[in-house]
Amino acid sequence: FQVIQRSVGPASLSLLTFKVYAAPKKDSPPKNSVKVDELSLYSVPEGQSKYVEEARSQLEESISQLRHYCEPYTTWCQTAMIISKMHLLDFFQDLVLLVLLALLDSFWLEVGAILWV
Numbered sequence: 001f002q003v004i005q006r007s008v009g010p011a012s013l014s015l016l017t018f019k020v021y022a023a024p025k026k027d028s029p030p031k032n033s034v035k036v037d038e039l040s041l042y043s044v045p046e047g048q049s050k051y052v053e054e055a056r057s058q059l060e061e062s063i064s065q066l067r068h069y070c071e072p073y074t075t076w077c078q079t080a081m082i083i084s085k086m087h088l089l090d091f092f093q094d095l096v097l098l099v100l101l102a103l104l105d106s107f108w109l110e111v112g113a114i115l116w117v
Contacts, residue, residue, distance in 0.1 A: 056064070
């Protein structure tokens, strides 16, 4: 048997049409048919199903090789970025400390000037 279904649905501003073909495997033994009313939403249909992954295209293979070749360099760059961020953080902490010390120093100078007057 062969089932053909045509569906029409909105896809942006145009209509999208597609066909669905279903046919039994030629080497599979005949099975008892199940009526639609007997199906449960939670039941898993019997049968052997397996996931078949398509072979990689040339583009996918090339990108995979490029990533493999560039991995040591990207690791080095990530490490360098982490180290530079740590040094930048240390710099800003030192800068904040210096500004606070300068403010504190000017405060004490101001207090001293008021007391001596």
